[in-house]
Amino acid sequence: MSQPPADHSCDHDWVQILRDKGLRATVQRVTVLDYLHHHPHADAETVFQGVRSSLSTISLQAVHLIVQDLSGEGLIRRISLPDSASARYETRIEDNHHHIQCIRCGRIEDVDCVVGHAPCIEPSDTRGMRIVEASIVFRGICRDCESVASKGMKNDDR
Structure with a gap:
């Protein structure tokens, strides 16, 4: 694996962030x-499809290993959503936030935590464990899907 070019187009210095974690950049x-x-x-899979135009030799397996390593080192957050076989990933790791997902189109958005720190909810019984994280996923229907559904109902009423 070769070293990345010194000039990369993003607003984070990923090279330095990786090196600070003791990882090869x-x-x-x-x-x-x-x-x-x-x-x-x-x-x-989406990451693989998105990067393979600039990394023609990268494989899906390599992407899986990379996201596994990066999430293990705390550089990205792994998100498991209900009704989804695939984990999702994001670089927003500096705060305790949650997610909201449309149950029709699957769109996912960040939702700020009103408490601001983890864990922001307490279980009724910890079963002897020290709680370090609580994962909350709000599920609903986005405005676009709601609009399509209501238009479909109006057309069905004719």
Whole structure:
């Protein structure tokens, strides 16, 4: 794996961030981080499709390994959503925030935590564990899907 070019087009210094974590700053890692920064909540397949035009030799397996390594080192957040077989990833790791997902189109957006720190909810019984994180996913129907549904109902009433 070769070293990334010194001039990469993102607003984060991924090379330095990787090195600060003791990781090699490869072109593949920098490109995946940059892609996720600009396309939050992407799964590994989407990342692969998004980076392969600039990294023609990268494989889907390599992307899976990269996101696994980056999430293990705390450089990206792994998100598991209900009814989704694939984990999603994002670079927004500096705060405790949640997600809202449209149950029709699948769109995912960040939602700021009103408490601001983890965990922001408490379970009724910790079963002897120290809680370090609570994952909250709000699910609803986005305005676009709601609009399409209401237009469809109006057309059905004719």
